[in-house]
Amino acid sequence: MVGRTKSYFVIVLALTLLIYGAQGANILGLFPSLSPSHLIISMSVAKILAEQGHNVTVVTVLEPTITHKNINLVTVPMTKEEIKQRSETIGAKQKNTSSNRFISILNMSGQMDSMLRKMADVLKDQRVKELYLNKDNHFDLVISGYFMNDYQLGFARKVNAPVVVLAPSPPSQMLNSLIGNPHDKVEKEKGMTFGQRLDSYISSLLYGIFLRQIDQRNRQYYNEIFGDDPTMPEYTDILRNTSLVFFCSHAASEGPIRPSVPAAIEIGGIQIKDKPDPLPKNLEKFLGNATHGAILLSLGSNVQGSHIKADTVKKIFSVLSNLKQRVIWKWDDLDKTPGKSDNILYSRWLPQDDILAHPSVKLFINHAGKGGISEAQYHGKPMLSLPVFGDQPGNAHAMVKSGFGLTLSLLTLEEEPFRAAVLEILSNPKYSQRVVKFSSLYRDRPASARESLIFWTEYVIRHHGAAHLQSPLVHMDFIAANNLDIYALIGAISIGLLLMLKKVVQITCRRLRTKLNKVKKQ
Numbered sequence: 001m002v003g004r005t006k007s008y009f010v011i012v013l014a015l016t017l018l019i020y021g022a023q024g025a026n027i028l029g030l031f032p033s034l035s036p037s038h039l040i041i042s043m044s045v046a047k048i049l050a051e052q053g054h055n056v057t058v059v060t061v062l063e064p065t066i067t068h069k070n071i072n073l074v075t076v077p078m079t080k081e082e083i084k085q086r087s088e089t090i091g092a093k094q095k096n097t098s099s100n101r102f103i104s105i106l107n108m109s110g111q112m113d114s115m116l117r118k119m120a121d122v123l124k125d126q127r128v129k130e131l132y133l134n135k136d137n138h139f140d141l142v143i144s145g146y147f148m149n150d151y152q153l154g155f156a157r158k159v160n161a162p163v164v165v166l167a168p169s170p171p172s173q174m175l176n177s178l179i180g181n182p183h184d185k186v187e188k189e190k191g192m193t194f195g196q197r198l199d200s201y202i203s204s205l206l207y208g209i210f211l212r213q214i215d216q217r218n219r220q221y222y223n224e225i226f227g228d229d230p231t232m233p234e235y236t237d238i239l240r241n242t243s244l245v246f247f248c249s250h251a252a253s254e255g256p257i258r259p260s261v262p263a264a265i266e267i268g269g270i271q272i273k274d275k276p277d278p279l280p281k282n283l284e285k286f287l288g289n290a291t292h293g294a295i296l297l298s299l300g301s302n303v304q305g306s307h308i309k310a311d312t313v314k315k316i317f318s319v320l321s322n323l324k325q326r327v328i329w330k331w332d333d334l335d336k337t338p339g340k341s342d343n344i345l346y347s348r349w350l351p352q353d354d355i356l357a358h359p360s361v362k363l364f365i366n367h368a369g370k371g372g373i374s375e376a377q378y379h380g381k382p383m384l385s386l387p388v389f390g391d392q393p394g395n396a397h398a399m400v401k402s403g404f405g406l407t408l409s410l411l412t413l414e415e416e417p418f419r420a421a422v423l424e425i426l427s428n429p430k431y432s433q434r435v436v437k438f439s440s441l442y443r444d445r446p447a448s449a450r451e452s453l454i455f456w457t458e459y460v461i462r463h464h465g466a467a468h469l470q471s472p473l474v475h476m477d478f479i480a481a482n483n484l485d486i487y488a489l490i491g492a493i494s495i496g497l498l499l500m501l502k503k504v505v506q507i508t509c510r511r512l513r514t515k516l517n518k519v520k521k522q
């Protein structure tokens with residue numbers, strides 16, 4: 001009986017796969033973003049789909065660190081000149097171009113120009129054009145990596161495939177309109193005062209102006225890239241064809257709480273493995289015997305050992321070598337380590353995610369990169385962040401605000417505050433409790449990020465674009481979407497009624513008066 005049931009099951013499963021199967025689909029990922037952290041997320045997505053047996057072709061500008069044998073890579077690298085321009089843009093960003101937040105919102109599009117330019121050029125590159133010119137290629141789905149590049153959605157039409165967008169962020173004003181996701185003009189947080197809400201409203205309006213500029217730019221790029229093909233639809237029509245958007249967020253744990261349409265799929269934490277890999281022998285042993293717990297120190301790949309002041313390194317070493325805890329320190333030059341100590345193990349390469357998963361690790365000292373902070377939050381480890389530049393100070397600030405740890409500037413690091421911060425996090429359980437609680441909420445989902453990604457990707461392929469999922473708002477103009485015409489009608493009727501009422505009152509009054517006058521005369 002059992003054997004029979006089993007074979008029935010196998011047959012049913014095989015039939016299901018035949019009918020509904022999305023096995024071994026050809027998927028095209030367009031990931032031209034110049035941000036390494038976006039690329040890590042995009043390539044994690046590509047890798048998961050490749051592991052699932054799909055044939056994934058990926059277009060990038062940067063050389064990805066994550067790969068897989070089922071991923072065909074098409075790289076359009078930056079020229080020397082573009083690399084130079086880019087580092088100037090980043091340098092300019094670090095200087096305070098404007099201290100007024102409102103002005104800097106309006107000025108963002110200027111800074112974005114060179115990045116948008118490069119991403120548009122990628123789609124005009126012959127190697128990329130081959131993807132649709134070569135008629136042997138067939139794609140079942142396009143994944144468009146998002147970086148204010150809506151024109152890229154046109155590429156899906158070129159290869160005649162449905163398109164989903166992969167956004168490295170939570171739902172936002174910028175992406176909501178693609179799928180008709182509702183957007184509040186005012187961010188709703190507990191206890192916001194009138195002033196804060198007004199501020200949020202004005203920012204949102206200004207941001208809307210910025211988005212208009214970006215939209216203009218997108219329209220130009222669209223016409224420039226696809227304008228030579230008369231069969232391509234208008235730019236506005238291309239914006240109404242997105243099957244769904246994958247957002248890298250998890251509202252139930254991270255907030256904010258707000259409504260979402262079914263085509264908004266959250267896959268926050270997709271770059272983190274569901275289950276850690278076993279650690280290398282030496283690390284396993286080092287952590288396994290750490291009776292007082294252990295600390296992981298990694299200042300990322302941008303801040304290499306040699307870029308930190310020697311003096312700062314000495315201070316860090318002096319504090320860490322005097323602790324009971326064991327320390328794993330990511331350090332590049334093993335011939336020239338900061339100093340020898342029994343409790344410190346230096347390593348050039350570290351499986352950071354797997355180490356953070358180890359129960360002995362009690363503290364993660366980092367440079368406040370987005371990736372590292374996400375991993376520590378996922379594994380519930382408190383942090384001491386030592387930011388240097390770029391988005392790091394902001395990331396560190398948000399982490400501290402959530403109560404997951406402390407932050408100090410690496411550039412002005414002194415021995416005493418550093419020691420105090422390390423000891424505070426190790427001895428005060430509040431940081432660990434907060435981040436462990438977050439971690440348990442973050443991981444408690446009906447389906448993991450990986451499972452959601454696979455399910456919804458194959459769902460769109462199975463249902464040829466899943467147009468039934470689309471919100472009607474995508475096809476409505478501003479007036480219809482906001483019922484402005486209905487309000488106008490109600491207003492007109494109300495005014496009409498008021499005018500009539502006024503007339504009636506006037507007439508009644510006049511009659512009453514004449515009657516009264518008559519009575520008086522009698």
Ligand SMILES: *[C@@H]1O[C@H](CO)[C@@H](O)[C@H](O)[C@H]1NC(C)=O
Binds near residue numbers: 094095096099
């Ligand atoms: C940038 O401005 C902020 C606030 O106005 C200030 O705290 C910071 O020190 C400034 N940074 C630089 C590099 O001038």
Ligand SMILES: *[C@@H]1O[C@H](CO)[C@@H](O)[C@H](O)[C@H]1NC(C)=O
Binds near residue numbers: 097103
């Ligand atoms: C706007 O951005 C440009 C280019 O990045 C910069 O030169 C200019 O100073 C900025 N203007 C303001 C008001 O911040």
Ligand SMILES: *[C@@H]1O[C@H](CO)[C@@H](O)[C@H](O)[C@H]1NC(C)=O
Binds near residue numbers: 137
């Ligand atoms: C995978 O996709 C690429 C690009 O379309 C194609 O050239 C290649 O033949 C495909 N491989 C398989 C095994 O289908």
Ligand SMILES: *[C@@H]1O[C@H](CO)[C@@H](O)[C@H](O)[C@H]1NC(C)=O
Binds near residue numbers: 285286289
């Ligand atoms: C860890 O402890 C075990 C048992 O006490 C011992 O055999 C092993 O050598 C220790 N390893 C290290 C790295 O100290």
Ligand SMILES: *[C@@H]1O[C@H](CO)[C@@H](O)[C@H](O)[C@H]1NC(C)=O
Binds near residue numbers: 240241242466
């Ligand atoms: C996108 O357009 C194609 C071709 O017109 C259509 O088949 C598909 O259903 C559309 N997808 C969505 C989500 O509207």
